[in-house]
Amino acid sequence: MTDSTRRSPSDPEAQGRAGQPGNAPGQIEGPLTVLVVAAHPDDPEFGAGGTSALWAKQGREVFQLVCTNGEKGSSDPEMTSDRLVELREEEQKCAAATLGVKKVYFLRLPDGEISPDLTLRRGIVKAIRMVRPEIVITHDPTNVYGDNNLTHPDHRAVGHATLDAIYPTARDRLNFPEHEKAGLLPHKVREVLLWGAKEPNFWVDIAETFDTKIAALRCHTTQIPDTEQMEKRMRERAEQLARERPADDTRPLLAEAFRRITLLR
Numbered sequence: 001m002t003d004s005t006r007r008s009p010s011d012p013e014a015q016g017r018a019g020q021p022g023n024a025p026g027q028i029e030g031p032l033t034v035l036v037v038a039a040h041p042d043d044p045e046f047g048a049g050g051t052s053a054l055w056a057k058q059g060r061e062v063f064q065l066v067c068t069n070g071e072k073g074s075s076d077p078e079m080t081s082d083r084l085v086e087l088r089e090e091e092q093k094c095a096a097a098t099l100g101v102k103k104v105y106f107l108r109l110p111d112g113e114i115s116p117d118l119t120l121r122r123g124i125v126k127a128i129r130m131v132r133p134e135i136v137i138t139h140d141p142t143n144v145y146g147d148n149n150l151t152h153p154d155h156r157a158v159g160h161a162t163l164d165a166i167y168p169t170a171r172d173r174l175n176f177p178e179h180e181k182a183g184l185l186p187h188k189v190r191e192v193l194l195w196g197a198k199e200p201n202f203w204v205d206i207a208e209t210f211d212t213k214i215a216a217l218r219c220h221t222t223q224i225p226d227t228e229q230m231e232k233r234m235r236e237r238a239e240q241l242a243r244e245r246p247a248d249d250t251r252p253l254l255a256e257a258f259r260r261i262t263l264l265r
């Protein structure tokens with residue numbers, strides 16, 4: 001990077017041992033640009049709302065890309081998909097503004113019907129080449145099921161397509177050459193953070209922005225009828241993730257956890 005005030009996320013002095021659980025919570029230095037890529041409205045807040053708010057507060061530019069409008073996400077017999085598209089886009093804009101996100105982009109692909117194909121990858125590559133983030137945060141596509149749950153196929157599709165978009169597609173100029181013709185140059189992402197990971201190796205202390213995360217989630221009124229219960233569940237989850245971090249004297253009380261991949265070149 002030509003700007004000497006910027007430190008590469010892979011700079012050992014800035015990072016400690018990159019990718020190791022000994023890193024202090026949230027320890028990614030520098031005025032970085034961050035892109036959060038998610039399948040549905042509300043996923044960016046559930047997965048990385050505290051981290052997004054924290055980093056925005058610290059002066060980083062945080063962007064969101066939401067791939068579908070979640071227009072299947074209602075059991076209300078009066079609701080239609082067309083109405084839900086509009087409502088959920090507004091809810092996402094409300095949540096993004098609450099977190100301090102600079103801009104939210106929508107791909108508007110069909111909810112429940114996406115796969116990690118070239119249509120999805122093209123849209124994500126375009127966003128990466130526009131936003132030019134050092135860090136991309138998205139779903140962990142390798143987490144298919146837990147003891148009591150299955151992951152949504154759209155989440156896996158977006159996770160897979162985002163990894164494929166980062167490497168090698170966005171980096172190599174001859175992929176989707178229409179982007180270059182439109183003035184969007186190739187871009188190398190430096191770090192990937194995956195939420196929902198079975199084996200996290202990076203924890204962000206979100207105690208300072210937990211309330212902001214909850215406030216952003218409250219924007220999703222079509223999805224979260226019982227906000228008290230949601231807050232209780234989110235607090236328990238953040239406490240549990242904090243406890244799972246390998247113990248040291250900087251253990252956070254509330255955390256978001258990620259699988260962190262540092263792309264060395």
Ligand SMILES: [Zn+2]
Binds near residue numbers: 040043
């Ligand atoms: Zn979702």
